[in-house]
Structures are given as structure tokens and as C-alpha cells.
Amino acid sequence: MDVALVLTHDCNLGCSYCYAGEKFRRPMSREVMSRALDLAFADGDGRVQLSFFGGEPLLEWELLVEATLAAEKRGPVQPVVTTNGTLLDEEKLAFLQAHGFFIGLSIDGIKEAHDATRPTRGGRSSFDGVARALRLLVERKGWFETISVVDPKNVGFLGETVRWLAAEGVTRIAFNPSYGADWSDEDLEAWERGYREAAALYVERALAGTPIYINCVEDKLVTRVKDGYQPEDRCKFGHGSAAVSPAGNLYPCERMVAEDRDGSTDIGQAARHGLAAAPRLAPLGSPMRIGDVWKGIDGRRMLLDAQCGPVNEECGGCAVKSRCASFCACANRAETGEVGLAGGVQCWHEQMALRVADEAGAALWRARNRGFVARVYGASI
Amino acid sequence: MKRAVKPSAGWRPQYPTLRALLLCGTLVGNAAADVSVPDRGKAPPGHPVPPATLRGKQVAPQPLPPGLPPAPQPPPRKDEK
Numbered sequence: 102m103d104v105a106l107v108l109t110h111d112c113n114l115g116c117s118y119c120y121a122g123e124k125f126r127r128p129m130s131r132e133v134m135s136r137a138l139d140l141a142f143a144d145g146d147g148r149v150q151l152s153f154f155g156g157e158p159l160l161e162w163e164l165l166v167e168a169t170l171a172a173e174k175r176g177p178v179q180p181v182v183t184t185n186g187t188l189l190d191e192e193k194l195a196f197l198q199a200h201g202f203f204i205g206l207s208i209d210g211i212k213e214a215h216d217a218t219r220p221t222r223g224g225r226s227s228f229d230g231v232a233r234a235l236r237l238l239v240e241r242k243g244w245f246e247t248i249s250v251v252d253p254k255n256v257g258f259l260g261e262t263v264r265w266l267a268a269e270g271v272t273r274i275a276f277n278p279s280y281g282a283d284w285s286d287e288d289l290e291a292w293e294r295g296y297r298e299a300a301a302l303y304v305e306r307a308l309a310g311t312p313i314y315i316n317c318v319e320d321k322l323v324t325r326v327k328d329g330y331q332p333e334d335r336c337k338f339g340h341g342s343a344a345v346s347p348a349g350n351l352y353p354c355e356r357m358v359a360e361d362r363d364g365s366t367d368i369g370q371a372a373r374h375g376l377a378a379a380p381r382l383a384p385l386g387s388p389m390r391i392g393d394v395w396k397g398i399d400g401r402r403m404l405l406d407a408q409c410g411p412v413n414e415e416c417g418g419c420a421v422k423s424r425c426a427s428f429c430a431c432a433n434r435a436e437t438g439e440v441g442l443a444g445g446v447q448c449w450h451e452q453m454a455l456r457v458a459d460e461a462g463a464a465l466w467r468a469r470n471r472g473f474v475a476r477v478y479g480a481s482i
Numbered sequence: 483m484k485r486a487v488k489p490s491a492g493w494r495p496q497y498p499t500l501r502a503l504l505l506c507g508t509l510v511g512n513a514a515a516d517v518s519v520p521d522r523g524k525a526p527p528g529h530p531v532p533p534a535t536l537r538g539k540q541v542a543p544q545p546l547p548p549g550l551p552p553a554p555q556p557p558p559r560k561d562e563k
Contacts, residue, residue, distance in 0.1 A: 284485070326500045413487050420492025445485025452490050459495040466497035478500050 103342040104141040105152035105355040106134065106168060108161040110347060114185050115222040118252050118279045120435065121156060122360030124222065128161045133349040134168050136394035138175060140343070140351075148177040154344070154355040159188040169200050183207065183248070185219070186234030187227055194241055204245035205275075208235060210262025214255035239270035246273030246314070251295075253279075253288045259295025263302055267313055274299075275316040280447050281435035289446075293453050300461040307465055307473050321424065321458035322477045329423025338409065338430055339391050339402040349394040353405060356431040357389035405430075410441030425451045 111126040112119075129137075141149045151172050153165050165182070172178045182197065183205040197204060209215040212228045221227050238245045247266055251259060259276075266274050276299075284292075299315050306313045324330055336342075339353035346352065346361040391402040411427040419425070427433065427443035436444030465473035475481060498508075 322497075325495050325497065328499055328501060415487045415489050417489075419489035421490045443487055445487050448487040449485060456493065459493070459497070463496035478503065480500070480503070 102141050102144060102146075103150035103152070104137055105154050105342075105344040106137055106158075107154050107156065107344060107346050107355060107358050107361075108158045108164050108168075109156040110360065111160050112155055112157040112185070113160065113187060113222060114157070114219055114227055115224070116219045116250075117254060118218060118250055118282060120281075120356055120359065124156065125360075127347045128164060129345070129347040130349075131164075131167070133345065133347065133394055134164065135171070136349065137345040138168065138172055140345075140394055140397060141172070142175045145176070148179050150179045150181060150342075152181040152183070152355070154183050154358075157185055157188065158182055159184050159193065162188070162193065166196065173200070179203070181205065184234075185227065185231060187230035189234040189237060191237065191241075194237060194243060198241065198243060202244065204238065204243055205248050206231070206234060206238060206245055207248050207250075208232075208266075209249050209252075209255050210258050211265050214249075214258035214262050217254040217258075218250060218252050235269060235271070246275050247271050248275045248277050250277045250279050251292060253282050253284055256288050256291045256295060259292065260298030263295070263299040263315065267302055267306070271313075273314040278432070278447070278450055279435075280432050280444060280450070282446075284446050289449060289453075292450070293457070296454060296457045300457045304461050304464050307470050307476075308468060310472060312472050312476060317454050318458045318461050319477065321455050322462045324424040324455075325459065325462060326477050330426070330428070335428045336430065339398060339405065343391070343398060345394060350390050351392040351394065351398060352389050353391055353402065354431050357434075359389075405440060408439065408441045411443040412441045413443050416443065421452060421455055424455055427451065 106129060109126065109128045110121065110124060111128075112121070112124050115124075138151075141151065149172065151168070153168070155161075158165055159182075169178075169180055172180070180197075180200055180202045181204075182202055185207045207219070208231045209218050212226070212232075215228045215231065216226045219227055219231075235247070237243070249255075249262060249266075255262075263274060296317055300318050303313060303315050303318045336354065339351075342353075344352045344355040344358055346358045348361055350358075350361055352358045389405070391405065392398040409428070409430055411425075411433065413427075416422050416425070416427065425443075425448075427447055430440035432447055433443050434440050436446055462473075462477070471481065
């Protein structure tokens, strides 16, 4: 089973769109970490993807190192970390590289874009810190991609951002839409302009023989090439993967963990850990909690399964439904509050991204660009 | 502002699917015999997944539409003779 360890709820940034809830220091215990690894390797089924998430996972660096080394002793592992980069230094990067980490660096773009959404908790700019991490990753040839949240506050800088990242030497750029934000018509127009600039860069780089991965283009091209998303492409959402909170609760996705502490508490955990621990444990009533590291995934996952979708009746007549990512439960929940109900912003985004990507695909196919065919078709012509 | 879900009437992309390429025999070399679509597109945004060059998955054989010639078959491997 793939697991994402939320090492702490704490973070040194105060991003405007953060879905992780209140920041507070509660590192994962060694016992929870060990139990989580038990769960990860229980089925002995090939390589385990071990992801580190937070809060900011590098705040718990020693724990990350311990978990990595412990996992490697148990079996084949593909470690991944998502970080804001502000604590990344040469020594840490050397460890991550030595252990084969894939690194997701959260950076929302050029300084104006980044500062609009990702200040420090004290309200200051975090740009210099993350830009330093970016340069370090490029110089040391780290295996990484940038993750830029697209939000109304920064969408006007999208085109500049993608060109700047590429100019800095980034070869994998991922945009992560903030579907739950309040999007105006003007914002959406800016979003499409930004994606068109990204697509233009994608084509330009492919034709020049220096290809670049941009998720909003290439991922959508792949959905055309392989006749839509396939069942195995859908997020596992608790099937073969789980996110582990610092307290040891399991969630179907790291985005669902949030604060992991409000509401009523799990009596079973309170009994194991003592009533004093109860206030910091997750609520039984938390609709997204699907178990804990002591008992494993329980029947609540099945309740979530029944809610997944999209269940929108309108989608039944959509010609591009098979290429739409509205199966993503956390994206749906962010916009509509329900894991199975897709929202209008995501619907607009998916159709826009598909059209823009298809235009890029057409241009590269007309040119019979061999790099494009190799990357997207996995073949040669 | 809350937005409504609006189904698309669709459009015709001007580049082929992999299945279409296989059917018309455009792929060369070992590609037609051992083609796999890269695993990209798998992770929704915000969930970093390592590039999956080693995690490509086989395209399941599809039945040919009636009236079309069969897709070209790769030459038998030596150990299959």
C-alpha cells in the first residue's frame, strides 16, 4: 500500500488557500510511523510509494530520515516529499537525492504571484527562500517538479510564471487549481490566457528538441492518446493508498487530513492512549476518516466509495467526460463540499484545458514531432 | 460566484489516438508490438507522483471495428518459431 505520512500539522508559511487547517506542532510519534510502515508493507506487493506531507514535512527532518531508512529496510520504496522549500539546504538535498526522492516544490510563480498567496505565517515574503531552493534543485539536478497553485490572487501572472520557471531550468511544471476559490469571469479569462502561454511554451520546447513537462498540457494530451482516463488512473482514495495523520488516523488522501482533531473523539484510541490524549485524536464523526494505523482501514471507506463520482446528472451528456478529472474526490470536495459532486469551475477548467492541450497536440502532430510522439504515445513513428 | 456544470458538445482533436495509430500501422520498430502509454495523467494536480517511465502500462488489445483491415502484426520473435 502506498502511504503519505503527514509528519506534522505545523508549517512556517501561511498560504491563503491552505486546506490543512490550523497550524500546530504535533509531530508524528515513532509508534505511529512504525505502524504506518507496517501497513505500507503488509501486502508485500511491489514497490511502496512513501510520501511525506504536512504541514511542512521538513520541519520534522529527523523523522523523515528515520522513516525513510526504516522503510528501506522493509522493502522496495519510492520516496516522495512535498515541501515549500524554505528549509531545504545542500545537506538535506544530498540525503533526498541519495535515497531517490522525487521532490514536489511548492512555488506559486514569479515573486508577485508567489507573494500573493504564500507568505510566511508572519505575513512576510517567502519568495527568496523558495527561489533559493529552486536554484539548488536545478544546480544539483534534483529529481523534482514545481507545484504552483492557481488562485484568483495569482492567476494574472500565470504566463509569466511558466516562462520564468522554464527559464530557471525547471523541466517539470505542475499547476494545481484552487477550485474552491471565488473565481470571476475575468479571472477565468486570465486562466485561459495563462494556459495558452503554457501550451505555446510546451510546443516551442518540443519543436526545439528541449521538451518540458507541463501537466495541464501533457496530462490532457495523454487522455486523448489513450482514449480517456482508465479505471487505474483514478485516485485510489483509500484503495491501495492512505494518508496517515500525526495522531495515526487514516484518510483516503493527504488533502483530507486537515486538522484531524475537532468533534468527538475515537473512543478506541482514547482507551489505548489514555483519556488525556483524547482531545488530540480525530473525531469518529470526521466524514473522511477511514481508520487508523492500529486497526487498519475500516468500513467507512466503503461509505466514501459509494459517494464518489462524479454523480452529476449533467455529466452524462458530456462529450469529454472520459477525459475529465472530476473523479478527483478532493477537488470535488474543495469546490462543492461533496467528494462525488463536481463543480462548475472544475468543469470549465477541464474543458478549457482539454481544448488548449488539443491545439498543442495538433500542432505537434502536424509537425510529426518525434519527441512528442515518444513522450505522449510512448512510441515512435 | 457559484458556477454551473455545463456538458460539452465536444470537438474533434486533430491528432490521433494510440489505437488509431496501431490500426493504420503508423508505428514502427518495436512500438506496435510493445507499446505502452506513459503513466502520466494519472495523478490529479497537487499529488506529486514520480514520472512514470518505468510504470507504463500496456494498452489492452481492442477488438477491431468491423470493416477495417487488421492491424499489422509484429514479426514472431525468434524464440517463438
